[in-house]
Amino acid sequence: xxxxxxxxxxxxxxxxxxxxxxxxxxxxxxxxxxxxxxxxxxxxxxxxxxxxxxxxxxxxxxxxxxxxxxxxxxxxxxxxxxxxxxxxxxxxxxxxxxxxxxxxxxxxxxxxxxxxxxxxxxxxxxxxxxxxxxxxxxxxxxxxxxxxxxxxxxxxxxxxxxxxxxxxxxxxxxxxxxxxxxxxxxxxxxxxxxxxxxxxxxxxxxxxxxxxxxxxxxxxxxxxxxxxxxxxxxxxxxxxxxxxxxxxxxxxxxxxxxxxxxxxxxxxxxxxxxxxxxxxxxxxxxxxxxxxxxxxxxxxxxxxxxxxxxxxxxxxxxxxxxxxxxxxxxxxxxxxxxxxxxxxxxxxxxxxxxxxxxxxxxxxxx
Numbered sequence: 400x401x402x403x404x405x406x407x408x409x410x411x412x413x414x415x416x417x418x419x420x421x422x423x424x425x426x427x428x429x430x431x432x433x434x435x436x437x438x439x440x441x442x443x444x445x446x447x448x449x450x451x452x453x454x455x456x457x458x459x460x461x462x463x464x465x466x467x468x469x470x471x472x473x474x475x476x477x478x479x480x481x482x483x484x485x486x487x488x489x490x491x492x493x494x495x496x497x498x499x500x501x502x503x504x505x506x507x508x509x510x511x512x513x514x515x516x517x518x519x520x521x522x523x524x525x526x527x528x529x530x531x532x533x534x535x536x537x538x539x540x541x542x543x544x545x546x547x548x549x550x551x552x553x554x555x556x557x558x559x560x561x562x563x564x565x566x567x568x569x570x571x572x573x574x575x576x577x578x579x580x581x582x583x584x585x586x587x588x589x590x591x592x593x594x595x596x597x598x599x600x601x602x603x604x605x606x607x608x609x610x611x612x613x614x615x616x617x618x619x620x621x622x623x624x625x626x627x628x629x630x631x632x633x634x635x636x637x638x639x640x641x642x643x644x645x646x647x648x649x650x651x652x653x654x655x656x657x658x659x660x661x662x663x664x665x666x667x668x669x670x671x672x673x674x675x676x677x678x679x680x681x682x683x684x685x686x687x688x689x690x691x692x693x694x695x696x697x698x699x700x701x702x703x704x705x706x707x708x709x710x711x712x713x714x715x716x717x718x719x720x721x722x723x724x725x726x727x728x729x730x731x732x733x734x735x736x737x738x739x740x741x742x743x744x745x746x747x748x749x750x751x752x753x754x755x756x757x758x759x760x761x762x763x764x765x
Contacts, residue, residue, distance in 0.1 A: 430709045437713045438552055442559030444720060447592070448599045449474060449564055463568045471561060481630065488627045495623070502656045591731040598723050605684050606636040609675060613646070616671040620664050622654045636676075637716050639699040643676040694722060695744045 429436055449470050456466035575581045614629030622628065628650040635642035647669060655665040694702070702722035706714035714721075722742070730739035 426709065433710045433714075437710050437717075438556045438559060440717060440721070441713070442556045442563055444599055444717075445474075445556070445560045446563040446567065447596055448603060449560070450567060450592075451596055451600060453564065464565070467564050467568065471564065474560075475557075484626055485630050488624050492624050492627060499653065499656070503652075587731045591727055594727045594731075595724060598727065599720065601684070601687050602637065602720065605679050605687075606633050609633060609636045609643075609679055612675045612679075613672065616668060616675070617650055620654065620668045620671070622650045622664075622668060623657065624650075624653075632672075634716065636680075637719060639694075639703055639719050640696075641703070643672060643680070647672040694719065694726070694742060698722065698742050 449467075452470045452473075453463070453466045456469060457463050461469065571585060575585070610629040610633030613632035614625050617625030617628050628646070631649070632643070632646040635646040638645070651665050651669050651672075654668055655662065699719060699722070702718040703715055706718040706721055708714070710717070726739045726742045729735040729742075
């Protein structure tokens with residue numbers, strides 16, 4: 400017995416080395432196949448969110464295929480409406496861009512003159528050369544290319560969502576026929592899918608509420624293109640820690656340099672962003688999701704860096720979603736549950752599970 404334990408003990412470094420090597424290979428493969436994996440992951444998450452209304456419609460009385468078709472039609476109509484409004488707002492923004500650029504240039508020179516009057520020697524020509532573009536029309540070509548690429552990616556994601564949503568209708572039957580004893584696997588998969596759907600639904604609703612409140616705040620303060628900034632706040636709310644700050648920079652700067660704005664309006668808008676993200680992100684979201692669906696601050700920031708390095712900007716948007724998916728998958732299996740606990744917030748976990756560590760007599764007193 401002791402000899403077997405010694406052999407197991409000596410095999411720990413080898414197993415750790417093999418696990419680390421496998422992790423390196425997996426990360427390298429994901430980085431190499433980012434162009435394929437990013438649309439696939441987006442389609443998977445959208446399909447997971449859509450399964451909840453499909454099941455609700457089925458419980459109401461519709462067939463599964465009719466429920467899936469109706470859900471897809473509603474989703475397509477909503478995305479088309481938002482996309483049309485955003486495109487119109489963005490086209491208006493592009494038309495007003497020269498005027499905004501001239502106003503920014505005026506404030507830029509005012510700032511340089513103010514610094515020079517206080518004895519800070521700055522060469523304006525050197526700064527202009529640092530930020531000057533080689534070709535004035537190059538950014539237009541790059542922007543059109545990105546818009547075309549986004550349209551192609553969106554079309555691919557839409558087709559993947561359609562096929563995935565109809566494929567999930569018979570998924571449990573396929574697993575039951577493929578495995579000899581499907582009960583444990585189906586149970587773990589059900590727990591994983593339910594938790595993931597709950598997380599994605601809550602995160603999407605919170606982000607949507609953030610975008611709507613930002614849109615209303617921009618309307619009240621008087622900043623231009625409020626719908627564009629609301630959609631930007633909705634998208635960047637998925638980025639942890641810095642997403643809300645990045646979403647606030649363009650409208651605050653625009654309001655600061657606009658003719659009808661000023662420092663007071665910019666401070667009011669920045670305060671509105673701060674209040675919205677504090678209330679929804681720090682008060683409402685943890686209470687709705689529950690203590691078990693949280694990440695520590697370090698893990699959230701590390702996931703932003705790691706997934707952003709692997710998948711680029713899309714990885715930054717999906718960083719928390721991907722890490723939470725990994726955490727939920729690890730938590731659904733008893734042998735990997737300890738890793739999920741390490742990814743979670745320690746203080747909140749002690750608050751939730753601290754009762755089990757107390758002696759029985761003290762638990763009875765409480």
